[in-house]
Amino acid sequence: TWSEYSNENEFQRLLEEASIVKVKVYRNKTLTEIFIDDLVVNDLVLLQPGDTVPADGFLLAGELELNESALTGESRTVKKIASKDEKNAAEEEKSEMSRAAHVEDGEAVMKVLKVGDKTKYGETLKELTSAETRPSPLQEKLAYLGQQISRFGYIGAILIALSFMFNHIFLEAGGWEIYFNKPTGEIIYHVVTAIILAIIIIVVAVPEGLPMMIAVVLxxxxxKLLNAKVLVRKLLGIETSGSLTVLFTDKTGTLTQGKLTVSEFLGGNGEHFTSFKGIPEILRDTVSFAIRNNTPASIDAGDPENPKIVGANPTGYALLRFLGSDVAKQDDVKLKINIPFNSANKFSASQVEGSQNLTLVKGAAEIVLAGCTHYLDVNGNKVKFESGEILAEMEGLSERAMRLIGLAVSEQDLGQVNELPEQMTLVGVFGLRDEMRDESKPAVKTAIKAGIQVVMITGDAKDTAQAIAKEVGILEKENVLVLTSSELSKMSDDEIKKVLPELRVVARALPTDKSRLVKLAKSLDWVVGMTGDGVNDAPAVKNADVGFSMGNGTDMTKESSDIVILDNNFISLTNxxxxxxxxxxxxxxxxxxxxxxxxxxxxxxxxxxxxxxxxxxxxxxxxxxxxxxxxxxxxxxxxxxxxxxxxxxxxxxxxxxxxxxxxxxxxxxxxxxxxxxxxxxxxxxxxxxxxxxxxxxxxxxxxxxxxxxxxxxxxxxxxxxxxxxxxxxxxxxxxxxxxxxxxxxxxxxxxxxxxxxxxxxxxxxxxxxxxxxxxxxxxxxxxxxxxxxxxxxxxxxxxxxxxxx
Structure with a gap:
């Protein structure tokens, strides 16, 4: 329809605006900036922290730390080094570069081998967009109703044609013999009139105005929808959204503002500090040192009072911002070993040597605390660690919907990959909070009142996720269920189907959980909505009855969706x-x-x-x-x-x-x-x-x-x-x-x-x-x-x- 065509043009325009990215390339031995669409094979691209890899290729010089979560769904840093064998570099995983990865640290030159649709990212995107369009539940009902009306019309047309002839043969003429003695031209006229009348009745009965009305409504x-920050890409999306029975929604940026900030810092004995300056100096210096040297980012200290932070993930950015002007300090240390964060370990660790020889650890509070034998007091002294006091305070922070990040140091070296030192000293625990949008609670209430089961899917810990769900109104009913990804993985499909009507929160979720939940909910004949923003969300968004992508999500997820929520806001979903x-x-x-x-x-x-x-x-x-x-x-x-x-x-x-x-x-x-x-x-x-x-x-x-x-x-x-x-x-x-x-x-x-x-x-x-x-x-x-x-x-x-x- 014209309306769907117009919306698709609007969508493509928004995509083009979002993809106006400039790339730094060496041409004629000079570094210059070009638009990503002008990139060609064999171009040499300079990559720095904060950049997104614009094409497929390999590292020619330098080293990088990449976040490939947009491709793999794993929020872990992958190290890439230049290949010594340029001929075979494309086959070497350590130097292979893929479009859509994000540069967190390092500086390097990449040689381009594939661009646009030829990249792995582009091929996947093309495959998703070329899939057949599925009929919506409303379209199926309308098709069935149209068949019934048409059948009724055909039967009515035949009966009307027969009644027309019956009137002329029996009521007017008085019987067969008298009627067929009439002039042949008059009989033919009656028969033709009866046939035309039947055709007109069929035309009247068949609801050809219904498809047009749907198009006109849209x-x-x-x-109005665009003003409400809702871009309808596919007609079936808005048709089906009115019949949603369950909506699986992200938390970050949808229910919350998507901006993590450090609300509180707990010392090892459970003492509260609400600002970096409020922490005693000796302990504050250790906090600063440990954060700065275990958080990959580039710091531009052009404005000493407000240094610019580039390349950090949202958690790292919040921790670095908490340090204020301290973030620009330089330390005489060298990074020896680094274990990047990933969703399996739930921690990152860096071993540094120089002015201080320490192993620095930060990660999920429960993981960090489990390895701590001591804590640092406000004077920088090691004290035997008893977890009772701080655990009680942490529970209070979790109940206030804070994400807890533990910070520890150790004088022991890092041993096996993905293993922490056996004896660590707790520096403290950060309470990070992503503030709720003001409109989220009433919007969730509206959705629930509309008979939609709202299920929040988040990477947060169970206690934090539960607190957020309570705050936003998802957990208002009794006997509802909160599960973690690991708990889901231990359950069979039939077990999940039984508890799905009570499920309200999935914590520590993985992208694969979304696809599984969509599949199981659809098998119960529910009308399923799914939100997503990352590449790994695309299959779940594509397979849902209504796929919602976020305005700040990846192009692939947007292409897979039926509706784009331009402002990432839950209230726009309810609209x-x-x-x-x-x-x-x-x-x-x-x-x-x-x-x-x-x-x-x-x-x-x-x-x-x-x-x-x-x-x-x-x-x-x-x-x-x-x-x-x-x-x-x-x-x-x-x-x-x-x-x-x-x-x-x-x-x-x-x-x-x-x-x-x-x-x-x-x-x-x-x-x-x-x-x-x-x-x-x-x-x-x-x-x-x-x-x-x-x-x-x-x-x-x-x-x-x-x-x-x-x-x-x-x-x-x-x-x-x-x-x-x-x-x-x-x-x-x-x-x-x-x-x-x-x-x-x-x-x-x-x-x-x-x-x-x-x-x-x-x-x-x-x-x-x-x-x-x-x-x-x-x-x-x-x-x-x-x-x-x-x-x-x-x-x-x-x-x-x-x-x-």
Whole structure:
């Protein structure tokens, strides 16, 4: 559709803006900056801390420490060194470079071997974007409903054609023998007319306006969604979001601000310090030394009071920022051994020698404390470590949703890779906090009220994750479940399925956990939403019923998603759900209106011959009625506002019908009433006396052209009035009507065009001009559909209850 095409263009524009990256290359023996799209094979690229590797290739000179989490999902630093054998360098893992890796430390020159789509990253991205589009639950329901309506239309068309011929053969002619003695041309005319009438009924019955209405709804709301920081890339995304039953969401940057800061520092005896300057000097110097020499980053001390930190991960950045101006200090030490952080070890360690010969360790507090035998007091003295006091204080910090990072030193050398010294001295524990977004708690409450199970997936420790989930409102109910990645890995698929309805938090999560949870939730026939930002999130985002990518996420994840949340905000996710539900509401209103017309038109066409009305509506008139109920009605209902109260309803299960019992009552009661009122209009002497065919207006006294013209206007008007009934399930027909200007414009336009066609239609539309008095009678008959449906709604509210509109 045009709307989906426009949104995709907007998405590509945003991607292009995000990818305007400059790369430092050596050309003609001169270092220059070029755009990444201008990079070519054999270019020599200078890489420094903070850079992202722009292509595939190998290191030609220098050493680097890379974070390849965007490629592997593992937040660990990988060391790369220049190859001594340039011919075989591309096959050497130690010098191989891959696009999208992030430079944390070092400086080196890389030779480019592959660019763009030819890189590993590019090939994976291309594979994800070329996958077949899956139908949404709504599309499946609409396809099934369309088949049912079409079947109903075909059967109705055949019956109407038969009833037309039955009228001519038996009611008018008096039997087979008399009828077939008529001129052959007249018989052929009747047969052809019956066939054409059947075709027109099929055209009227088939809801060709429904796909257009969905496209119009999306295009009309696209700008509103963009203003709400929601970019719909694929139509099925916004269609399906209204039916979400479970949403797996990231924490960092989505529920929180995504900016870690050190809130508190605990000494080894549990003493609290809220600022770096507040720590006693001797202990403060050790904290500063240990952080600076065990946190890969580049420090630009151009502004001594506010040094610039480049290349650190979010945790490292927060720790370095905590040091203030101290971060720019230089130490006379050399790095001997480095063990980078990874999600398996949960610590990093650096052995330095020079002015101080120490092993510096920082990592998950529980890991660091387990290896500590002593702690440093405020005077820098070693004291035997008893964990009781600090553990109690740490528990308090965890309950306040802080991430705990332990810091320790040791005079022992680092031994085996991934093993800590046996005797360490605890320097202290940092409490880092990522502040909640102000709007997260009400947004989560809205989602839960809307019947969506919100599951937070985070890399934080269990206690911290639990505290954050409580603060944001995810853990308000009793008997809900908080699991860690390791606990999930020990459970079978069937075990997870049993506890999935109670699951609310997954702590210490890995990217593979997301894919597994999506697969299992879908196997329970749930409508699943998944958020993601990293490359390893892409499969889970792609496989979810609705994939949400974050605005600051990788291009690959964005390409895999159905909806891009431009501001990474959970409230924008709920806005997407609200607009998705509005789309479904609009479709249902359209269906009530259209199927009511179908029932009325088919009943009139079928029963008309038995009441002596041969063709109450001509084929041309039926085509106009089809335009009124399809094309124009699609525009009328497409502008319905996205009301906040829609978020108080439960999502519609996959297996539920698109048409509810209350909808059927409206369709059948109003449709049958229209049909019998139409037959009364055509056959009643009372009505005939209101529309007298005088000699001036009627050339054929056998045909009351005034009555037939009035009926044509009545049939269009009664359906136009019925739009008000279909708009709302409540008794207030004008509720929020001013927020849907397209509805008002379409209703007025139909009244105007119908009046105009009456006077200019002539033989084409079989119409003649009516007097003001006759128009008054037409309007009185047509408007009766409103009190009838109000009575239906009143009785429903009294005996069944009022459904949410």
């Amino acid at each position: 295009s009309m709301n696209m700008r 997407a759900v609200r607009y998705g539900r509005t789309l479904l509401k609009s479709i249902r209103k359209f269906l009530i209106f259209q199927l009511t017309v179908n029932v009325a038109a088919i009943l009139v066409a079928f029963l008309g011959p038995f009441f002596g009305t041969n063709l109450p509506l001509t084929m041309t008139q039926l085509l106009w009625v089809n335009i009124v109920m399809d094309t124009l009605a699609a525009f009328a209902f497409s502008g319905e506002p996205a009301l906040q109260r829609y978020m108080s309803e439960e999502p519609i299960p996959k297996g539920d019908s698109l048409i509810t019992g209350d909808m059927w009552s409206a369709i059948l009661i109003d449709g049958i009433y229209m049909a019998f009122l139409s037959l009364f209009f055509l056959t009643s002497d009372f009505v005939s006396e209101l529309f007298v065919c005088d000699e001036i207006r009627c050339s054929d006294p056998e045909v009351n052209l005034v009555l037939l013209t009035a009926f044509f206007g009545f049939f269009v008007f009664i359906n136009n009035f019925n739009k008000f009934n279909a708009r709302t399930e409540g008794l207030n027909l004008f509720e929020h009507i001013t927020e849907n200007r397209s509805f008002i414009m379409v209703v007025v336009l139909i009244f105007f065009l119908q009046g105009t066609f009456t006077y200019i239609g002539g033989e084409v539309l079989r119409t003649i001009g009516l007097t003001f008095e006759e128009w008054g009678y037409v309007l009185v008959f047509a408007v009766t559909i409103i009190p009838l449906d109000l009575l239906r709604k009143f009785l429903r509210n009294t005996f069944v209850g009022n459904p949410v509109a």
